[in-house]
Amino acid sequence: MRILVATDAWHPQVNGVVRTLTALQRSAAKFGTEIVFLSPDGFTTVPLPTYPDLRVALPNPAEIARRIEAAQPDAIHIATEGPIGFSVRRYCRRRGLPFTTSFMTKFPEYVSARFRLPEAASYWLLRRFHAAARVTMASTASLMSELRGHGFRKLGLWTRGVDTDLFTPKARLPLDLPRPIFLNVGRIAVEKNLAAFLSLDLPGSKVVIGEGPQLPELKSRFPDAHFLGAMEGERLAGHIAAADVFVFPSLTDTFGIVQLEALASGVPVAAFPVTGPRDVVGGTGVGVLDDDLAAACRGALAIPRQACRDFALTRSWDRSAHQFVRNMGHALIRPATMRAAA
Known part of the structure; x- marks a missing residue:
């Protein structure tokens, strides 16, 4: 199975999202699942406000479509709620393609901490973003409970792992x-x-x-x-x-x-x-x-x-990857549907 993962966070960034996705690709390959990424690579990027060392992509819709169709994935996962995530979501919605998402960053709390904006407004936007997904993956039971309290539905667990050979x-x-x-x-x-x-x-x-x-x-x-x-x-x-x-x-x-x-x-x-x-x-x-x-x-x-x-x-990361792939089973794209979209 080939899974396309859309992400706004990517190398050379060093953070939990990038490390998680890199480990997912490595571990999923062990049991025959190919993870390919639609990342900021190749797009114009601009500095993120208040984080000049982090850059966000300005994706072109036509290029987003070209990359998805060239990948011919069996399933699509949107890892982040940034410009690339929104663009891939729009592509899938317009073509009636199922997809999954993950809630990997508490943006409402981050925005509130930096700009003193109400968390409720951010959660409203994120709830709308994730509502169209077949499954929204969260990393812990506590986070799933919090998200339910904010009105999120169709949640699935995708925990994290650790490289015990490197960290010893x-x-x-x-x-x-x-x-x-x-x-x-x-x-x-x-x-x-x-x-x-x-x-x-x-x-x-x-x-x-x-x-x-x-x-x-x-x-x-x-x-x-x-x-x-x-x-x-x-x-x-x-x-x-x-x-x-x-x-x-x-x-x-x-x-x-x-x-x-x-x-x-x-x-x-x-x-x-x-x-x-x-x-x-x-x-x-x-x-x-x-x-x-x-x-x-x-x-x-x-x-x-x-x-x-x-x-x-x-x-282990292998355990984490198995959870992710099981969740993707709720959003498989039929080959005929994908060919029609292409």
């Missing part, structure tokens, strides 16, 4: 910093709530890996913290494994793959009891969730590293 305790690098080391990895932006972590009264060292628009402000406000910049691959894995606690202060992430990457590295998680952390580590004994984030950080220090590793070994 064996990758640990020697960091010459006072212990314990409390680490965060991700985009440095207001919606990630990093100030809640960096303002904590904790022993040892606070380390942040990543880049983003809030970096200059946080460097100025928290001069004692260590900002190491963006990392990927083995270097990132080595730094994560070197930490004592992974601190995840976000209140808006739908999942937070970095939590699984930390756990696979033998590093326990400290977070608020919200969607994402609640589903990844809640009640498992490999993290501490508390409205008092400092108490969560101190409590996580007592968690055995091997318990974190053992837990992560049960969360």
Whole structure:
């Protein structure tokens, strides 16, 4: 089976959406499913407002149609609600083709955090976007419950996984910093709530890996913290494994793959009891969730590293890919229908 995935987020971006889609393609191929992407590649792009390092595509409808018809997919999935996502949705609606979507980013909360706009208006728009899909995939049971509360229907679970060969305790690098080391990895932006972590009264060292628009402000406000910049691959894995606690202060992430990457590295998680952390580590004994984030950080220090590793070994990308493909079974395109559309 060939599945076309439309996405506005793509390389060279480094984020959960891109990592999820890349892992999906790799894992689905193992059981005979081909994932091809309709991405911003080849389109004119412009900087995203307030995120100059991120660019969004300005897709041409004729080129969107050409790419879809050239791919001849058995099913179409729209991963993001950006210009490409809207263009592919319009193509499918006009031709009566079924498709699925995924809710991968809490845009209403992000927009509210950055522009002080009401979340209700954003959820109204997103609800309309996803209502036409055969299935809207969400990464956790908590997120599915939240979306139902916002009026979303036809929801399906598509969880996330982790590369346990790359993220492993064996990758640990020697960091010459006072212990314990409390680490965060991700985009440095207001919606990630990093100030809640960096303002904590904790022993040892606070380390942040990543880049983003809030970096200059946080460097100025928290001069004692260590900002190491963006990392990927083995270097990132080595730094994560070197930490004592992974601190995840976000209140808006739908999942937070970095939590699984930390756990696979033998590093326990400290977070608020919200969607994402609640589903990844809640009640498992490999993290501490508390409205008092400092108490969560101190409590996580007592968690055995091997318990974190053992837990992560049960969360594979192959399992995630099987869930995705099963959901796609609700939106298969009949060959005759696709030929007529072409």
